[in-house]
Amino acid sequence: MANCSAARVASYAAPYDAPERCPRVPIPTVRSGSVRPRLTFDHLGPRTVQVPYEAQGPADAPATVVLGGISAGRHLAPTTSDPSKGWWPGVVGEGDALDPARHLLIGIDFLGGRTENGLLRPVTTHDQARAVAAALDELGVTAASFVGSSYGGMVALAFAELFPERTARLVILCASHRTHPMATGIRSVQRAAASLGADTGQPARGLALARALAMTTYRSPEEFEERFSARPLHPGQPGRTPARFPVEEYLDARGADFAHRFDTERFLALSESIDLHGTSPESLPPETLLVSFDTDALVPPWLVDELATRSGRCPRHVTVTSLFGHDAFLKEVGQVTSLLNASLPRTPEVVR
Amino acid sequence: MANCSAARVASYAAPYDAPERCPRVPIPTVRSGSVRPRLTFDHLGPRTVQVPYEAQGPADAPATVVLGGISAGRHLAPTTSDPSKGWWPGVVGEGDALDPARHLLIGIDFLGGRTENGLLRPVTTHDQARAVAAALDELGVTAASFVGSSYGGMVALAFAELFPERTARLVILCASHRTHPMATGIRSVQRAAASLGADTGQPARGLALARALAMTTYRSPEEFEERFSARPLHPGQPGRTPARFPVEEYLDARGADFAHRFDTERFLALSESIDLHGTSPESLPPETLLVSFDTDALVPPWLVDELATRSGRCPRHVTVTSLFGHDAFLKEVGQVTSLLNASLPRTPEVVR
Numbered sequence: 001m002a003n004c005s006a007a008r009v010a011s012y013a014a015p016y017d018a019p020e021r022c023p024r025v026p027i028p029t030v031r032s033g034s035v036r037p038r039l040t041f042d043h044l045g046p047r048t049v050q051v052p053y054e055a056q057g058p059a060d061a062p063a064t065v066v067l068g069g070i071s072a073g074r075h076l077a078p079t080t081s082d083p084s085k086g087w088w089p090g091v092v093g094e095g096d097a098l099d100p101a102r103h104l105l106i107g108i109d110f111l112g113g114r115t116e117n118g119l120l121r122p123v124t125t126h127d128q129a130r131a132v133a134a135a136l137d138e139l140g141v142t143a144a145s146f147v148g149s150s151y152g153g154m155v156a157l158a159f160a161e162l163f164p165e166r167t168a169r170l171v172i173l174c175a176s177h178r179t180h181p182m183a184t185g186i187r188s189v190q191r192a193a194a195s196l197g198a199d200t201g202q203p204a205r206g207l208a209l210a211r212a213l214a215m216t217t218y219r220s221p222e223e224f225e226e227r228f229s230a231r232p233l234h235p236g237q238p239g240r241t242p243a244r245f246p247v248e249e250y251l252d253a254r255g256a257d258f259a260h261r262f263d264t265e266r267f268l269a270l271s272e273s274i275d276l277h278g279t280s281p282e283s284l285p286p287e288t289l290l291v292s293f294d295t296d297a298l299v300p301p302w303l304v305d306e307l308a309t310r311s312g313r314c315p316r317h318v319t320v321t322s323l324f325g326h327d328a329f330l331k332e333v334g335q336v337t338s339l340l341n342a343s344l345p346r347t348p349e350v351v352r
Numbered sequence: 353m354a355n356c357s358a359a360r361v362a363s364y365a366a367p368y369d370a371p372e373r374c375p376r377v378p379i380p381t382v383r384s385g386s387v388r389p390r391l392t393f394d395h396l397g398p399r400t401v402q403v404p405y406e407a408q409g410p411a412d413a414p415a416t417v418v419l420g421g422i423s424a425g426r427h428l429a430p431t432t433s434d435p436s437k438g439w440w441p442g443v444v445g446e447g448d449a450l451d452p453a454r455h456l457l458i459g460i461d462f463l464g465g466r467t468e469n470g471l472l473r474p475v476t477t478h479d480q481a482r483a484v485a486a487a488l489d490e491l492g493v494t495a496a497s498f499v500g501s502s503y504g505g506m507v508a509l510a511f512a513e514l515f516p517e518r519t520a521r522l523v524i525l526c527a528s529h530r531t532h533p534m535a536t537g538i539r540s541v542q543r544a545a546a547s548l549g550a551d552t553g554q555p556a557r558g559l560a561l562a563r564a565l566a567m568t569t570y571r572s573p574e575e576f577e578e579r580f581s582a583r584p585l586h587p588g589q590p591g592r593t594p595a596r597f598p599v600e601e602y603l604d605a606r607g608a609d610f611a612h613r614f615d616t617e618r619f620l621a622l623s624e625s626i627d628l629h630g631t632s633p634e635s636l637p638p639e640t641l642l643v644s645f646d647t648d649a650l651v652p653p654w655l656v657d658e659l660a661t662r663s664g665r666c667p668r669h670v671t672v673t674s675l676f677g678h679d680a681f682l683k684e685v686g687q688v689t690s691l692l693n694a695s696l697p698r699t700p701e702v703v704r
Binding site: 043121204 | 388394395470471474476479483517530531532533534535536537538540541543544545547548549551552553554556558559561564565567568571572573576577579581582583584587588590591593595597598599600602604620624627630649652
């Protein structure tokens with residue numbers, strides 16, 4: 001087996017100069033809508049589903065599918081019709097590494113959960129890949145590069161396995177060909193918490209609890225140690241209120257926010273989909289960049305090394321030093337920008 | 353500040369020859385019962401409480417208080433009146449490092465939760481130390497050594513702070529002078545899960561969920577990777593059953609077992625007590641051995657180094673290599689035996 005050692009990049013000290021932003025004319029073309037393909041699901045058989053998508057950029061620019069975590073979606077960056085920020089600010093947007101002036105950027109909403117035709121679960125990363133293919137068909141895109149992070153990285157790997165001829169370059173961050181049992185165990189507890197809430201008429205409370213737990217796996221102990229005091233806010237009042245801790249306030253707030261945006265069935269379907277994920281390492285395309293972060297406990301560097309080694313193709317694997325654990329793909333904008341700039345095709349910079 | 357570097361001990365390859373056991377006569381003296389002291393609690397003021405204790409060994413042997421995790425109790429090893437095994441088999445028992453023929457071994461049940469006089473919460477590690485002192489008074493023991501693991505290590509540190517004149521040697525495993533915020537965050541989620549269950553009429557389900565999550569912090573990802581397949585047992589049936597994974601079966605079983613042995617109020621009180629724990633590093637007695645395990649994410653070696661350094665006393669700190677995370681104090685019987693044998697006073701071996 002090939003021995004592929006990962007490059008290590010220290011990011012703490014890496015200076016990042018945000019590029020200067022110039023107001024742009026013209027606004028890149030935006031196409032959005034829903035495609036309604038009939039897909040053959042791995043465990044559900046044939047089903048007609050709705051796949052909302054959004055595409056930004058010139059039709060003749062290199063097509064790049066951008067897929068994120070389970071709470072990410074089709075909206076990648078502000079547009080004239082939807083000025084809200086996308087899920088990956090600093091990385092996708094005007095003047096950024098994934099610039100709608102220089103890429104045809106394509107996002108979709110993942111399948112999973114309640115639909116007009118009943119419950120969509122279990123859903124696999126290969127099912128999501130089929131949905132991406134349907135969106136590409138609709139857009140007239142025959143082949144695309146992929147930038148997939150976390151769950152979206154798993155979907156990109158599944159796409160490359162199912163549709164090698166439609167896959168140009170892959171950049172995979174915080175994802176690998178399989179999960180590891182500790183991560184699966186912690187997610188199974190999250191699903192049990194969401195289910196307990198739903199079963200007892202407290203779905204928001206269960207979902208918030210699941211997300212609070214997930215947050216502890218998205219960040220690193222080192223970051224929390226820097227950020228939160230270990231001292232209680234108060235020790236509680238006998239028989240009235242429990243003790244409260246700074247980190248608990250943070251986790252509760254993140255959980256409550258998620259419970260407003262998500263529903264139980266969708267969370268269960270997507271969380272389970274992560275644990276059902278599996279691709280053959282040998283299906284990895286030659287033009288792949290794998291990015292891991294040293295503090296990522298969910299997708300640790302050793303698991304990405306396993307993919308690189310078993311692929312037999314010695315893809316480039318960069319392990320970046322970060323304080324931010326699994327969320328480093330969202331937080332290490334400078335490092336991610338450098339890696340994407342060096343890896344993806346794009347149209348030359350437009351002079352304005 | 354003193355620079356106290358930890359000794360590192362590799363345990364994977366360390367051979368451990370269990371000592372030969374010989375049937376013994378006489379049976380060590382056993383004294384058990386409950387003491388009912390009136391204690392002044394940190395947050396509850398004066399309260400009369402019941403402190404069950406059990407002592408085994410000759411009255412003139414060195415007194416050694418043995419304190420374990422939140423689910424450990426007073427029963428340290430089989431006796432004629434209670435032949436059930438203790439919570440630390442292989443370490444406490446005839447011929448073991450903590451041998452009732454050579455130590456006066458003393459255990460107590462921790463305070464916390466529902467009592468005949470109402471709810472005992474919040475309860476601190478210093479409150480537990482006061483309960484230990486009351487048991488020592490009852491036994492006529494003026495000073496004792498302590499072997500404290502996990503929560504019991506915190507209680508031992510609190511005892512040494514409150515009663516330095518009654519503290520001989522300390523051996524502290526998997527505990528330190530404070531917690532760290534990630535560990536507190538994960539425990540706060542456990543408490544929220546137990547509370548959700550209790551509030552919705554499903555206390556056993558909530559408690560099992562809390563314990564399943566706790567198990568993921570007691571063991572290491574490396575152990576789970578060796579032990580469990582990442583592949584699902586089955587992918588679930590649409591609308592009927594969710595996917596199931598090997599690690600999930602294990603966590604569920606451990607959770608259900610705990611829910612049979614524990615109740616919500618006691619779990620909440622003891623879990624919270626861990627997060628309320630704090631001792632002054634300067635209160636550490638000179639005769640202290642600190643033991644940490646390299647894969648322990650709850651009480652990582654760096655946190656124990658912090659105690660050692662801030663104590664200003666350069667206590668011995670040994671970090672043992674183990675696959676078993678926080679539970680290594682229970683699993684690494686050979687290493688723990690060697691460390692205890694080298695650290696604790698005892699009466700000479702009895703020749704039979």
